[in-house]
Amino acid sequence: MLLFSIFLLPLIGALVLSLIRVDHKSIYLRFISLFFAVLPLLLSIVACVEFDYNNTDFQFVSYPIKNVVIGVDGISLLFLLLTTFLFVICILYNCKMSYTTLKSYMALFLLLESFVVGFFISLNAISFYVFFEAVLVPMFFIIGIWGGKHRVYATFKLFLYTLTGSLLFLLGLVYIHNVFGTFNIQKLAILMPSLDLGVQSLLWIAFFVSFAIKVPMFPFHTWLPDAHVQSPTSGSVILAGLLIKMGGYGFLRFSIPMLPQASLYFSNFVVVLSIIAVIYASLVAFAQDDIKKLIAYSSIAHMGIVTAGLFSFYEEGVLGAIFQMISHGLISAALFLCVGMLYTRTGTLEIAKYFGIANTIPKFGLMFILFSMASIGLPGTSGFIGEFLAMIGMFKSIRFVTGFIALGTILSAVYMLNLCKQVIWGVSYSKLLNNRLDSTEFSILILLAMFVILLGFYPTLALNYLKPCMANLLVKYNTL
Template identity: 40%
Template structure:
């Protein structure tokens, strides 16, 4: 069963990794990520021919009515593909790096991967919650053990935010379970509850706040910039490239179908908060000198647009947000890989101390320019089609809301091109003159990213076809 293998491979290899020494952890991590990617590609082909074969229901905790219920629809396949590509890129990029307690580092990374896959495949609310926590707990230890100087208070803040959100979600899940006629956590049971509007209204906020913290959107975002800055860059790649998608996925998979009337009631409020986040984060990104914080605020702005598009409730916006989840993940991981390379070479994050890198690392500079253009959704890059569909959906919903959100495009161009100018152009200095161009592993990782950017920018149809079934399902219930 391919869906179960997607969870078991990183889970088992992660546990094994804790007992390895020397180069064993990074070798097994790379092998595990390659095996997981092969399995998800197989699942992608099977989804096109026999999607029912990717669904498995088995007894788990029968006393509570909880089942091991996992499966893959188009959106889940896409997010599992993103997850496995992300971890492969991370392990390739850091293959030549050395970490203290490497066995624990790689083991925790793989356990987090297993949790992420579980979140995207779970069709049982209790199972979804368990995997949600499994994905987050290893990240807490990764940040607190391998983070920067301020990692302890920052990680504590991250834990408080995510734990509070998880508790709210758990309360909502338990309430829905108690209302179910068969005392079941089944996805089908939850979506068929048809609760009164008043109950859906407050249940919406229990679930939405949990997902909004994870995305994050304004005003639940304050944990994110500090965490991204203090976390080791490989962990930040996973946090911003994949984990923020847990919140977006939760809204589409669980929130909209389970409490559709509550979502309809509060859609405008959620969209306004999202749009405020776009403008707020973009303006702060413009004045940043720390490259990690700039990319962190950039991510808040991009996710804000995706969250707003969800609640526009039309086919274009739902298609756009789903393919943009994949494309944003690829692009933001590309930016973080460049940041990781620069930090390894120069040991600085302040863009004012950079400059002229193009003279000494031309290949790195070319990749940064291409990824940066994708980040601002230039036509013929992967970011364009998703943003076009999202803005088209927002235009159908409310022209003025779309207009304000559209300012984010202009602001994104300002802070992204300003970053490129400060980092690679201009006069070099004694520090940047020591920059060494890409190593082979770094070249492979960035080449894969640029290949995806250009392919999906020119030919996005495979991704649109993949997420089409989920779009139709959500449109029926919301």
């Protein structure tokens, strides 16, 4: 019941926070929020320690509710660890909020954490779908209440895009249950490859639209920049760090293992869309004058590398894609936190208004440069490992594709280096009155930097969990 405890604790925390009266027990709000965020992280670490990464099957499997099965393999375990870690970071960052705001804000974040955890541990297709959709509810309120000037437009765009795509996913699940009589993901991965190509293709398209919107892939990407710009800082951290990874994880759980013939048939189509996403998003990012939009478009470009790696169907490509999702979860979270720290000091997201930060907040300048370099794949950071492995897989699959992806990484270096040039150096910006990061802000950035560098120098920390999963994931493609 270890996994169920990790799922249940944030849910209990959200309930406790909702029952506390602010005027009487507001002093306990921060402690309660941290307690119900840190405890799932500690349990996730226990799961990593006890996990046998030489075993290719799902582990910690249990049935907390009749017909609902949960469990993790090496892939979902790393996403579980990333989830609990990023929510602790967000809770720490949000602790500076006023008590009246803190109560409802933290409750929604803990509720969101529970839904994301439920998504990554689900081995039942219906519970997978329920959590896939449920994350929209707390995110809708987080952006809609605490977002920017155009938050209502952004929230409805996010909601309508993802909901529309998910309806096709639901129709596909209804058909699958009608044919096979089960929603068990493990059983479906064995049964569904026997479907003929025509049926697989229809199901693949239904799944693809849903997951592609969530990633988001070109041309389904337009909701993401608006959502990021209007979202509060912690909302952007979770959106970029976790929620867009749910689409990639959907490909890993449904499209690739269950529909191998259709996945191969449509692989070139996915690769073409990925190339367009990498190059187009990089060019658009370079033209942005809003720092949040620039980082949002960089996320679209990085996820283009992920989808290209996944559909290379080579071990290195898939490993690189998964590693890139974990790495990007850390790096994008750090960049959005940096932007949030700037925004609280200046009240603007306009890039032209930032300059001379190295003179006023030197520690911040160092951290911002580090995460920017990690974003463009500097060797020694986690960003390099994921991109390098994904490119190896793409080179083995379709060689000329690697050149286009490499062009995208060059373009990403152009816009990120240009951003650093504008933001970090120059004459000091007079409105940056606070010339230091507070202890909480600096600790958060240092913690994220440690993991970005650690995974860059010692990627086997993650790859040891991922490699055994490749045998089960790609075995069907060895015979096709």
